[in-house]
Amino acid sequence: MGFVLCTGALSCWNMFVLLIPDPEVLNDEFSFKARCSRTEMAGECVNEGKEVLQSLTVTVGATVPTGFEHTAAEEVQEKIGAIARVSKDRGRIYFEITTDHLHKVHHLKSVDNLFVVVEQYDHYQFKETKEEALLDLQQLAPVLPWNSALEVWKINNSLKKKRSRRRGAAVPKPKPCDTSETENPQAEPDETLLKEKPGSACPEQEPSPEDSDIQETEAKPLKFRVTCNRAGDKHSFTSNDAARDFGGAVQEFFQWKADMTKFDVEVLLNIHNNEMVIGIALTEESLHRRNITHFGPTTLRSTLAYGMLRLCKPQISDVIVDPMCGSGAIPLEGVIEWSNSFFLSGDNNDMAISRTVNNINHIVKKKKDGGSTSPGLSIDTAQWDLCHLPLRTSSVDIITTDMPFGKRMGSRKKNWDLYPSCLREMARVCRPGMGRAVLLTQDKKCFTKALSRMGGLWRKSHTVWVNVGGLHAGVFVLRRTAAIFGTTPEDVREPHMGCESQEVNMEEKVQSARSE
Ligand SMILES: C[S@@+](CC[C@H](N)C(=O)[O-])C[C@H]1O[C@@H](n2cnc3c(N)ncnc32)[C@H](O)[C@@H]1O
Ligand SMILES: *[C@@H]1O[C@H](CO)[C@@H](O)[C@H](O)[C@H]1NC(C)=O
Ligand SMILES: *[C@@H]1O[C@H](CO)[C@@H](O)[C@H](O)[C@H]1NC(C)=O
Numbered sequence: 237m238g239f240v241l242c243t244g245a246l247s248c249w250n251m252f253v254l255l256i257p258d259p260e261v262l263n264d265e266f267s268f269k270a271r272c273s274r275t276e277m278a279g280e281c282v283n284e285g286k287e288v289l290q291s292l293t294v295t296v297g298a299t300v301p302t303g304f305e306h307t308a309a310e311e312v313q314e315k316i317g318a319i320a321r322v323s324k325d326r327g328r329i330y331f332e333i334t335t336d337h338l339h340k341v342h343h344l345k346s347v348d349n350l351f352v353v354v355e356q357y358d359h360y361q362f363k364e365t366k367e368e369a370l371l372d373l374q375q376l377a378p379v380l381p382w383n384s385a386l387e388v389w390k391i392n393n394s395l396k397k398k399r400s401r402r403r404g405a406a407v408p409k410p411k412p413c414d415t416s417e418t419e420n421p422q423a424e425p426d427e428t429l430l431k432e433k434p435g436s437a438c439p440e441q442e443p444s445p446e447d448s449d450i451q452e453t454e455a456k457p458l459k460f461r462v463t464c465n466r467a468g469d470k471h472s473f474t475s476n477d478a479a480r481d482f483g484g485a486v487q488e489f490f491q492w493k494a495d496m497t498k499f500d501v502e503v504l505l506n507i508h509n510n511e512m513v514i515g516i517a518l519t520e521e522s523l524h525r526r527n528i529t530h531f532g533p534t535t536l537r538s539t540l541a542y543g544m545l546r547l548c549k550p551q552i553s554d555v556i557v558d559p560m561c562g563s564g565a566i567p568l569e570g571v572i573e574w575s576n577s578f579f580l581s582g583d584n585n586d587m588a589i590s591r592t593v594n595n596i597n598h599i600v601k602k603k604k605d606g607g608s609t610s611p612g613l614s615i616d617t618a619q620w621d622l623c624h625l626p627l628r629t630s631s632v633d634i635i636t637t638d639m640p641f642g643k644r645m646g647s648r649k650k651n652w653d654l655y656p657s658c659l660r661e662m663a664r665v666c667r668p669g670m671g672r673a674v675l676l677t678q679d680k681k682c683f684t685k686a687l688s689r690m691g692g693l694w695r696k697s698h699t700v701w702v703n704v705g706g707l708h709a710g711v712f713v714l715r716r717t718a719a720i721f722g723t724t725p726e727d728v729r730e731p732h733m734g735c736e737s738q739e740v741n742m743e744e745k746v747q748s749a750r751s752e
Contacts, residue, residue: 291336292384295356297515298347302327303702303711304543308346311546316340326508327703330356335391341518342395345542345573348522351504351515352388355380360512366472370481373505377485385516389501392518459495461502462486463517468509478505527572529598530591532563536638536676540702541569544636547674547700547713552576554633559583559622559662564592566636568599571615579615580632582625589619623657625665629721632665634672641678641707651679655686663693664721671716676702678709692724693717 300308308329309320318331330353333341341350363369462483466475482505487494492501502517524537544566550556554577558566561581571579581592596615603611620626639658642648655677662673673694677683687694693716700711721727 291334292387293332293334294384294388295330295353296333296341296518297328297330297351297353297513298341298344299327299349300329300346301348301537301540301543301702301704303700304346304540305329307543307546307700308344311344311346315343323508328506335388338388338391339395345569346539346546348519348524348537348539350518352385352518354382354385354503354514354516356514357512358510360507360510362471362510364472366477369471369473370477373478373482374485377482378489380514386501389516389518393500457491457493458501459499460486460490460492461494461496461499462505463502464505464507466507468507470509471507475505475507478507527568527599528563528565528595530563530594532588532591534638534641535563536565536704538565538569540676540704541566541638542573543700543702544638544674544676544711545570545573547711548634548636548672550574550577550634553578555580555631556634556636557582557625557627557632557665558637559620559625559635559658560637560639561592561617562588562638564595564617566638567592567615568595570636571613572599575614577614579613580618580627581615582618582620582622584619584621586619589617592617622654623661625661627665629664630667630671632671633667634674635662635666636674637676639675639677639679639683641709642682648679648682651682655679655682656689659686659690659694660726663690663716666716668716668720669718672697673712673714673716675712675714676704676709677712678704678707680710683710683712687712687714690726692719692726693721 298308298312305322305327309322309331312318312320312329312331316331316333316337318333320329320331322329341347344350363372462479464475464479464482466478483494483503486492486503504513504515504517506513506515524539526538528535528538545556548556550570554574556567556570556574556577557580558564559582561567561583562585564581567579567581570577583589583592596613596617600611600613618626640651640654642651666673675683687696694714695717697713697715699713702709702711
């Protein structure tokens with residue numbers, strides 16, 4: 237096993253860094269990019285000298301919604317049979333996998349992004365000064381154990397090719413290296429990097445005939461970028477500095493061609509205090525938007541929706557309701573994964589309802605087009621007011637919803653009316669004893685208060701703290717008590733008060749409140 241390293245001079249250098257604005261990422265993050273006009277065989281170089289491999293064991297890392305690390309670890313155990321190591325409250329989990337099971341990682345629903353670990357340091361000693369620390373990172377690049385991770389990247393690539401062939405889609409041919417291409421206007425050229433680097437040329441290799449289709453896409457030098465994610469206040473450098481200098485060293489070592497947007501390999505540099513992980517991305521884009529085509533102002537991440545549903549532990553033939561479904565992220569995720577349960581989604585806003593209907597229809601159509609003989613989904617949608625649900629008392633097994641936070645949606649003031657009414661009506665439709673609710677809200681104070689007045693109907697099981705688009709929110713897991721609705725002191729209170737005030741079209745409000 238192993239690969240021949242090619243070192244060689246690049247005929248031109250032009251690197252710059254670019255900020256990736258991502259509201260979900262609180263810490264600074266960005267990438268390194270370089271461009272050159274040289275077309276050489278760096279991709280092939282990685283390939284050469286490789287023997288037919290036995291399956292390798294590698295560590296795979298996954299980013300998950302912060303707070304759902306344990307939920308994700310549970311899914312990994314269930315679907316892959318591996319015990320995941322949890323980086324608590326950091327939105328990351330790690331597990332070992334053999335390459336013959338690699339395809340399974342793409343079936344995980346809790347994960348946003350996947351990567352294969354090149355090297356991991358729990359206590360990395362970052363040097364005191366910026367110059368020393370960055371020099372250290374540069375010197376690290378050539379001595380890292382890249383082989384297995386690159387092998388996994390290649391295996392993943394072949395999985396991807398197989399899939400696109402099966403779908404009958406054309407495998408896109410790489411475009412020739414083009415220096416005249418327009419570059420991102422946000423990017424700043426970095427003068428310090430516009431210098432020639434020494435080195436020897438990459439030995440030209442004849443393509444092996446049996447590899448001809450891989451050859452077609454890999455004859456060009458591999459393109460790459462480095463994305464650095466840094467958190468912690470004890471570093472003398474920024475993620476920008478780290479991505480650029482580490483990236484420069486990676487480029488020099490592999491003779492890859494750096495490209496911010498059309499990269500083949502994405503090298504990840506994750507730094508959290510004195511923990512550092514170097515990885516290679518196995519996902520091209522975050523999976524959190526899967527299966528949703530019509531987005532609303534507060535569409536929930538599918539991965540978070542999945543996490544919430546897992547906390548409900550859906551059983552066969554359970555009736556599962558999202559009474560404030562918005563664009564339907566939760567019930568849609570639910571009906572795809574738990575097709576043996578029945579889902580009901582509703583909202584009082586007509587625009588939200590039409591989004592949900594469109595999202596459902598899109599999936600049904602996709603299934604039909606794919607030749608499915610049972611394209612229907614066990615889900616229905618209704619426009620309703622949460623405080624007057626058209627559902628029979630004690631008829632629902634699970635309620636799971638993402639409540640208006642009162643920030644991006646609704647208002648804090650209204651929540652004081654809405655939340656108690658909401659908990660009461662949910663208690664009415666939910667089966668005593670067995671029923672459960674998993675509710676997401678950022679208005680923790682209001683929710684906790686409302687809940688404390690409903691002690692006879694709901695028992696809090698636990699709370700999972702999550703990060704929703706940078707907001708600290710709680711997922712409250714509740715159990716319906718055995719009390720029959722209508723017999724506890726809290727039912728007697730004037731019902732439906734809060735809901736009348738919710739009749740204003742909230743969607744309009746949202747537009748003006750979004751910049752909060
Ligand atoms: C945070 S959003 C839900 C977003 C949703 N999870 C998604 O993925 O799009 C809250 C939703 O509650 C709805 N809502 C507010 N008050 C309501 C009420 N009284 N009855 C029904 N829905 C209501 C709003 O229209 C909004 O769509
Ligand atoms: C890895 O393979 C999966 C599944 O085939 C594919 O969706 C994904 O884009 C591949 N990752 C990369 C970085 O190409
Ligand atoms: C949902 O999205 C995933 C990831 O893109 C895809 O593999 C899956 O087929 C989709 N499911 C349906 C039912 O369309």
